[in-house]
Amino acid sequence: MSDLHADEPHGAGLGARLNWLRAGVLGANDGIVSVASLVVGVAGATTDNSALLIAGLAGLVGGAISMALGEYVSVSSQRDTERALISKEREELRTMPAEELDELTTLYRRRGLSEQTARQVAVELTEHDALAAHLEVELGIDQHDLVNPWHAAISSAVSFTLGALLPLLAILLPPPELRVPITFAAVLIALAATGAISATVGGASPLRASVRLVVGGALALLATWLIGTLLGTTGVV
Template sequence: MSTDPPSAAHPDEPHRGGIAQRLNWLRAGVLGANDGIVSVAAIVVGVAGATSDTGPILTAGVAGLVGGAISMALGEYVSVSSQSDSEHALIAKERQELRDMPDEELDELTELYRARGLSEQTARQVAVELTEHDALSAHLSMELNIDEDDVVSPWHAAAASAAAFTIGAILPMLAILLPPPEWRIPVTFVAVLLALAITGAISAQIGGSSRTRAILRVVIGGALALAATYGVGALLGASGVV
């Protein structure tokens, strides 16, 4: 029988800690890029529908990119800060309880393992051995499903969200600015919808869902957003308002 640890015996399986956190970050990155693609594409296509001048299109696109990236970063920072503060408070509370009433905490851990189906004797032995090894980690994992070393940083989350949005936003900016004026709209539509299909496929792969449904959702939604903003821009441009 092999004595290798699970992570060595099955390197392709998610035995190592933090897999859920990494998947959440990857999913957030894909969604952030998707937001950058759609929102900035909608802005530049709308402006391009009203005018073919490069200056207004570039200005609107850059403003949308910067504003969107800051908004995404701020939203992610606030959200993750709340989560991080809650987790740190729970960790401090558990550490205090272990210091003040270790016997009660050992009994609690034993009961948790009994609730999982272990016998009284086995549950007690597991609780004792885990407590001797690392009492805080044992309680955090069993009671709260928290890893003290895996609490996400709000600053890292904000930076990742802003970077993902920016990367996604660069594509429609290039697609609308590089081609000749008469090709800007069709090239942007094609480039954006292809990019959305890719992000839809990646998100489906991460979540284990149907690729076809995921791709159709984002592509149809993106196409509707582009058509709507282009229509508004063309209408305003034709009416002489802008």
């Protein structure tokens, strides 16, 4: 009977799933905070629905494109680096097989295996798949599970858009006198939820993650609302 737990992530695809999750959570949080800060700032200066809608949509579209582009460039660079390392390791195995076997043995010795056991493991893994063995132990790379820049970009853009829709609707639907407090409440609840979810998936403390996001989001909203109110009061806008 296998001792692998069914509810634990194993095998190929884990890196891709974690990449999707990371991009998705970051995109949603950024969409919530950035668009909420933008529309709350505008709401502090004016109650005009057209101004709020234009500002919110501009922030949503611009932010989604920016997040997607940033993720694509970042993850593409990471993937290029991984491919270069794989190519280098493949060449070293072709030109220096004996030295590479000694290196793999040494790496397993550093993990606590005896000299004899480390050598046996290194030999058997080299006979099975030398490149995979070196990539895993030496570099922590799975050649069949490289990060995908398109996945990260799409996930980031979609999650940013979904996150941005919350403050946009919260600022437009209520009556003018309730817009700001309702948006504050909706945004802070959403940030607490995304913080708790991301921390739970990653095995961290949900409370600590939620508090960080809520405090940061509250400060951003308060700052932009004060700026908008000040500019609206002085007649600058």
